[in-house]
Amino acid sequence: MGANSSSISELPENEYLKKLSGAEPISENDPFWNQLLSFSFTTPTNSAELKLLEEATISVCKSLVEKNPRTGNLGSLIKVFLSRTKELKISAECQNHLFIWQAHNALFIICCLLKVFISRMSEEELQLHFTYEDKTPGSYGTECEDLIEELLCCLIQLIVEIPLLDITYSISLEAVTTLVVFLSCQLFHKEILRESLIHKYLMHGRCLPYTSRLVKTLLYNFIRQERSPPPGTHVFQQQPDGGGLLYGIASGVATGLRTVFTLGGVGSKPTPQLEQCSPLAHQSLLLLLVLANLTDAPDTPNPYRQAIMSFKNTQDSSAFSSSNPHAFQINFNSLYTALCEQQRSDQATLLLYMLLHQNGNVRTYVLARTDIENLVLPILEILYHVEERNSHHVYMALIILLILTEDDGFNRSIHEVILKNITWYAERVLTEISLGSLLILVVIRTIQYNMTRTRDKYLHTNCLAALANMSAQFRSLHQYAAQRIISFCYPGAYICQALE
Known part of the structure; x- marks a missing residue:
């Protein structure tokens, strides 16, 4: 990294990274930072390259862990980033690519x-590394600013205040990813973190x-599902003196980074295309899912969960409850469309479950939709292809159906929706069938698969x-x-006994 392109x-042999992780303290005002942050880097795009990145940087990271108590270089790097983010909004408005690019590289x-x-x-040890002072090697100041809280707040401000443009896409993504990394502390603790320092700062x-x-x-x-800007959208041309570099700030920086920065992640079979x-x-x-599931603090409930539980439709003109200061409005039609289109991932299914279960406004809106088949069909596909999904995804899909079927209006309306040519149902050609009949077929098939x-x-x-x-609402059922x-109910008693 530095003024030349990096691979x-x-x-491991990069001179700038060696200096960053070395024994020499580097002031936040040192020209070194301009050199370090002026790098071109081809972002990994597959698991093999991601593994290589981790292996290539582990020696640098270990060295910094060892030397940082004496140098405070981690704190200096963070202060450099914080100073550059103060002008990010203006830089975006003025199309200042170079400024945004270096801030992104720092992050x-x-x-x-x-x-x-x-x-x-x-x-606790992490906090010490954030507070070590380079002026007094080996010590940390009790009165210095809390860099962890300042960095967290800066990342949140960056996400909510910087307009999403081609030139800001990468740094917005990096800010979201860094917050996910901060919250990954739980992965390294067997017990639930009930008094997490990071959680305290966020709540x-x-x-x-x-x-x-x-x-x-x-x-x-x-x-919005904004796509990553195409490669070469914004390229920094190399300067005549050779001090510049070629770097497409929007050239798919985020591709594949989830596996690296979320420490492996979890879920069904990966959906790399998405x-x-x-x-x-x-x-x-x-x-969003991680924030919503943070453990409540002893004195206050999780504010992010409160926000998810209480937001309303933009067309809802009723007053907000004074008991919840975190309520807001969002376009339910756009949200519904996105939820219908993204059910291939278990993360989107979990979001749908959370909203139906915890947000009464969303549940009422969904049940009132006249195109409910757009939501139910993807859920039925999850259950139909049960062997391709992990158990968590299947359970969430099933609980969503359970929530929906608790409403009599839903149970009536699904028999009035006629579907044509359900191509993914392989047991029988279904040229015309009601949504209710299809739901029955898929649920019975899931039971038999489970047996x-x-x-x-x-x-x-x-x-x-x-x-x-x-x-109670079965009507006009398809013959199949x-x-x-009938074929399911007669041996039903035997099946139930077999599960005992």
């Missing part, structure tokens, strides 16, 4: 370092006023509960659906 293989390095620091030490103090804006921005990032097309939407959804493969009582019970919820109900 993964060159990183990229911070994010890579944080991943290693967090995986190797407790939050109190300077970060708290941004709660509703952050949740709203992350939701809109998910809704992640590569809309990495900001994908990372925003991950961050022969997984034999999961929880799955079995909830499938039967969904059928029971719908049973009626046949499957």
